[in-house]
Amino acid sequence: MTASNFWKALKGETGGALIRTFIAKGVSAFGSLGLVVVMGQLYGPSGVGVYALAQGLLLGAGILARRGMDNALIRFVGRDYQSPQVRDYLYLAARRSLVVSLPLGVAVCLMRGHIEAFFAMPGLANVLLGIGLAIPFYTWSLILAGFFKGVRKPATAGLQENGAISLVAAGLLLLSGAYFPAEEQEIGHIGWVYLIAAAVIAAKGQVVIWLWLARSGAAYWQVIEPEAQHDFRAASRSFFIIGIAVFIQSVLSILIAGKLLSAGELGLFKSAQQIAISVAFVLMVINAIFPPRFASLFHEGKMEALGHTVRRAALLGLVLSSPFMLVCLLVPEWVLGLLGDGFAPAANLLRILALAQLVNVATGSVGFLLNMTGYDRIMRSIALLCNSLGLLGFILLPQWLGALGAALALAFVLVAQNLVAMIMVWMKLGIWTLPGPNVLAWLGVKPRIR
Template identity: 30%
Template structure:
């Protein structure tokens, strides 16, 4: 066994992937821990009802931020990954994306702020949510910036900055404010989250552009838009799969049910933090291999990364499936009602893990159209099935529909990887 591991790691690319994945995983573990603690703080400090308003408003902001980014996040990742050593190119790609997405984000934030009373009262039938929506509106701008900047940093293998930019710094700042100021309402917590995102976005943008060299050329806008358009649909549908369920639950059910689902969802997402860590390493590699037309390098890196995933993530999946009440109970006695929700969502995330980085495989190799089709199918499936199942079976129905379409999305992506790139990531045991 050790001789096989030694033989695999003798390959320079595999060794580089393993080492960088270990670094990314260490940071991701810290990030996942920070996100877990942040959600714990929100649930315990605010209580189930106010936490429900918080998570529901945050889900709205995340979905609208995906709209505002115009598909540039994964496009920035792809193009920067192919030209990571050319500072002028890196900077022009980042500025191009922000030049178009930022005004759009500001406009959407203003619309949400002005429409907050209507949305809270008419759409959600929760008048007390008005202030929460107003205070989360500025976060749409901050979220748009941190996601795009994080992708630029990720493409340059600056993982120590990329991960905190995306999901550590603002949670840390907001969580500290909630504790120190003893905040117990969703609206104030969301205000400090918006402020935290503003600080985080400003700092990491400065970090991303400082000390860049002058090598390379400015980006071709035509080529950039050609990649961004299908990526926009991909991002919107992917975000719909993840964030539309709590929003739909908020329409049909009380705020406490939103809180139970949101906490279960965030715990379930911990099963895929290893996938996210490995994606940080392999996505730029896929783009670089594609630029050199090295299809064998893509295949080997993809299969090797799935092996790492299966070995590291399955124990976490089993732990969550066996002890759901314990995990949910950490957020408060009321949250134990969400134990079954957690088990259902974990099964969906387990499929996400064992299929590997199939989404990035398609997007980084120029097959965005295939991934767009996959996400349209899964996104539309969620948007149709979650309202139906929520009205019939409550929050359990919403969880089942969400888990099913997360699984379907990844299995369809596996099919297109096999069709376009010639290998099946589910057969991770095959020789590499």
């Protein structure tokens, strides 16, 4: 496949949907960063640290409440998204998620004082009141996002995710700042604006769902068979197991860091982490475009074309993300200055995490490549192993190195997981994903293609 044919194929497959998806993923990637920037300006590193811990609890509650059902919706709804049964799958996911999300929300609200005392982080209880009430809305928004992906609406799905909620919350914080003096901006406002934002995004998604169901002819219930319900629950459990790796990286790591670090140190780590994610923003867009093509080429047995596509996708991500990476490496103090005063000590943390994200981008969509070619169990094992080791790093390193230790632990997870997956892609598929010389071939490592 020549370069001209590659770009022609890419353009033909995506068209206007690519632009919409790019914008939606941009909102998702930079919405969370925008909220951190606003909070940094209003509350400083300590405020960002309090928010990081509260958000970690929110993400954990969302993962437990969804139990993989958002991904199960992608599979079961996506098989025949014009079937009248799609509404029943959505109803099943709604019922099962609300049974968990509502009690979790109540528990967080009632135990917020004990949680603040456990982490010794003043102001956390005030934030958790709003965050706890937001858990059901947040969970439902992500369930709807999975449904939208199943009915071939990836851009709409992107506007239901955490980044969109964060963007609305950031706007509400700025709006409240226009009416209240800075000294009246209590840290508890974060929880309330997040609650309002989550409710708004969930309501918007619900309206879109009603309209889509009415147009699609799936407006009336058609109960799915018990066997199909059993399959849906089984698939949800499988996806939930895969999500445990995300739970370890996104939730447990933050909670452990919050226990071992002060609010200010946790704020420095969170700000560096959120900015470094901008380096991998392009990879998020690539992962929204290329995986279906990976699956198609593999199914057709076009392994050479698959290899070319994977490498060119990695090269595209590397080229487009390089400017973000260079800014983070060369002038991290200037970047962190956008958050306000007191964030300059996170400069080295940002350099470390930006380099780790660069490895993430340079290795390409190795996780999706394994998942799309029947090696999803291998990817699941890699993710669980690397995140478990990283969790051990989060327990040990911050005690010795503070926020720097947390950054090193996270960097290890990102680098190790992607490098091991890259090696397994070569071993199982005979595809080298890095846009450069095949080091493993030079070392005499041969693929074991089945």
